Amino acid sequence: MALTERISGGNSWLSVLLPVVVVLLVLYATRTDASEARLQFIFHPSVPTQSLTQTQARQIFTARQQHWEDGSKIHVFVLNTDTLEHQRFCRQLLQMFPYQLERIWNQITYSGQGDPPHIVDSSQALINAVNQTPGAVGYATDTFLEDQQDNKVNPL
Numbered sequence: 377m378a379l380t381e382r383i384s385g386g387n388s389w390l391s392v393l394l395p396v397v398v399v400l401l402v403l404y405a406t407r408t409d410a411s412e413a414r415l416q417f418i419f420h421p422s423v424p425t426q427s428l429t430q431t432q433a434r435q436i437f438t439a440r441q442q443h444w445e446d447g448s449k450i451h452v453f454v455l456n457t458d459t460l461e462h463q464r465f466c467r468q469l470l471q472m473f474p475y476q477l478e479r480i481w482n483q484i485t486y487s488g489q490g491d492p493p494h495i496v497d498s499s500q501a502l503i504n505a506v507n508q509t510p511g512a513v514g515y516a517t518d519t520f521l522e523d524q525q526d527n528k529v530n531p532l
Contacts, residue, residue: 413517415465418503420512422448428513434470436513438480439490444511452493453505453514461499465515 417428424446428436435441442450455462457474466474481492496502499520506512 413519415461415469415515416518416521418506418514418516418521420451420506420510422510423513424448430469430471437470437493438477439484439492442490448511451509451512453502453509453512454493454495455499455502456495456497461515461517469515 417433419426424444432441436450437452437454439452444450454465457463457478463474466472466477470477484490485492494505496505499516502514502516503521506514
């Protein structure tokens with residue numbers, strides 16, 4: 377006899393409802409853990425501004441703005457498009473899907489209007505790249521950055 381039959385005494389509605397409730401609880405727990413970590417911009421110390429509005433971030437990460445206020449080149453670093461952090465960054469902060477951002481990058485690159493962002497495989501690689509590249513900007517979660525005291529960090 378199945379667990380749901382023992383619990384429900386043979387009621388078919390409970391045998392259908394119990395798996396649905398379990399799935400919803402798992403999804404809620406996963407969503408809560410993922411949403412707790414806030415995304416933050418990280419900047420190379422040479423960057424003249426140390427905060428970005430949502431509009432500025434969208435212009436920079438879609439290559440519509442390619443130079444900082446002082447005229448220096450912006451070097452954008454992002455995580456792989458299949459990472460949870462990158463997907464959250466695109467959806468929540470840029471208000472677009474990762475594939476839409478990638479299409480914009482491809483259009484800009486192939487038309488010769490700009491350079492695509494530098495894609496790195498991990499948050500640690502992104503932080504290292506931003507710290508070593510003048511004019512660089514990137515993002516990471518605050519939980520990852522807690523141990524990274526040397527970075528200039530600004531919450532979104």
